[in-house]
Amino acid sequence: MKATAKAHTNIALIKYWGKRDEDLILPTNSSLSLTLDGFYTTTTVDFQEGLTRDVFHLNKEEVFGEAYNRVSHFLELIRNISGKQDLYAKVTSHNEVPTAAGFASSASGFAALAAAGSRAIGLDLSDEELSKLTRQGSGSACRSIYGGFVEWKMGENPDGSDSYAVQIAPSAHWDVRIAAVNLSSNMKKISSRAGMKRTVETSPFYDGWLESLPKDLAQIKEGIRDKDFEKIGEIAEANCLKMHATTLGANPPFTYWHDTTMSVMYVVQELRAKGIPAYFTIDAGPNVKVLYLPEDEAVIEKTLREIPNVTNVTLSKPGPGISYLGVE
């Protein structure tokens, strides 16, 4: 009744930005991501007789409060699928997603939890089933089931049965890299969850965002197939700018950008002006991710590190999907 799984984080090139169902975590649009090698979570789930509640340790410390509740709620889904409602689990997670790299750990965290939890309780889920289960813990986590380039198909069914991720190309297909650029910041942050909710409900730009997505998705898949870096870079950068534009129309308006966020954006544009292909994308926070090719790694890293108020630059290759480190 014990299993250990490892899952990597992913960075969206076409953003997930809005839910049509808050409980089932069903999105209003399909999204597309690259799974990263550098950042992962390893999680052991041990269903034990005699436990009277779930227990959750993260990086060697016991977790309580909202983070605990999300994990326990997710284990409840696994118990319901397996029919073993009376079994509680001890969950032990280690994040190799350094806070300084500016990645949320929910993608790798819930993917590892879903994989280890389902195996530990005796389920043998297909990748599609595992992706659907993972989605209900954290939307973007459903893409971390696979390595390389991954699409989360939004689906149409109200029960979420057709909303899951599929692999577009494995990590070996194309070595596109990501530099995670972290900024010093003491700004208070609106969460991704709250930000997308407010945007969906109040922004006059939300319909325009949705309408523009099918073309972005179709074109970026062509670019991945053809290994056309300029194409995927331009689409990813424009898609990110559109996502962030929607927040400026929310009521009240907000932005995840800081002054240094804009500095990094301008530096990336200057790199392109010098003939070095590099493109940025930004999630629901001030940090910037920069797409580049392996041959430009040295100049990319040096240039990004020189930007004032950039505190950290972490480089990553494309990474693999879920792996199982032990099932007992």
Add this chain to the structure above:
Amino acid sequence: MKATAKAHTNIALIKYWGKRDEDLILPTNSSLSLTLDGFYTTTTVDFQEGLTRDVFHLNKEEVFGEAYNRVSHFLELIRNISGKQDLYAKVTSHNEVPTAAGFASSASGFAALAAAGSRAIGLDLSDEELSKLTRQGSGSACRSIYGGFVEWKMGENPDGSDSYAVQIAPSAHWDVRIAAVNLSSNMKKISSRAGMKRTVETSPFYDGWLESLPKDLAQIKEGIRDKDFEKIGEIAEANCLKMHATTLGANPPFTYWHDTTMSVMYVVQELRAKGIPAYFTIDAGPNVKVLYLPEDEAVIEKTLREIPNVTNVTLSKPGPGISYLGVE
């Protein structure tokens, strides 16, 4: 055949952002501005027998090229209205719109040119007629005919006969002030004209922008009537953010913001958090205008001047409309 007129610049609180007719300069939305006391243009137009072409002097230097062409094209409109097609003019303009204050001089410039030119050639236009004429030189200039708070009604007629400005409240109604915050910048700039054209033609957010405007306009007029500073500030700031959001969706995307633009935006929000009412608005460039009340002038000026990379802060009260300094 000679007249001198003075016109003040204005700052839009509800932005003019898009044309439905490029030649007649007819907008896709109504806009609303505050005329400013601090920045103005004084222009003398002298229609002289014997001239074989128009001559334009700005700040004691003769002007050629595109700026000359715009002025001469505008004088042609005046000649056509008056029926005196064979008269050329000497135009002498002085801008009291310091470049360092970051205002475009086209609003005060074309308003003064329209007023002086029409009087010099013997026309006695109503304010409405003068506003319509001015609009054809530079759209936002049609608002500078009036002092205080001014609405440019977009109109519906294809010939522009119902697209002109009206005064909402004179400058004496309410002493709302503007700090013009200028930034050091060596970025290349996309012009207002080119930026709005690209946005109208390519941004998926343009419809959302247009749909949101009637409510903004109705509410800001209530705020002006009631002298509700928080209300007009929130609407102006949100309206500016929406205008700039539309550019992020253009193809290719662009922004007028620089890193210091965002620094100023955050400082203004911090002022509010400290209980000092202040709101920002931004036109088609990196500089920021800050709305404030007279009693907060000292702290506003000091705080804005302390922001790194801010090169200049210029303060202004509400200003008057067109005045005539001499008609011969």
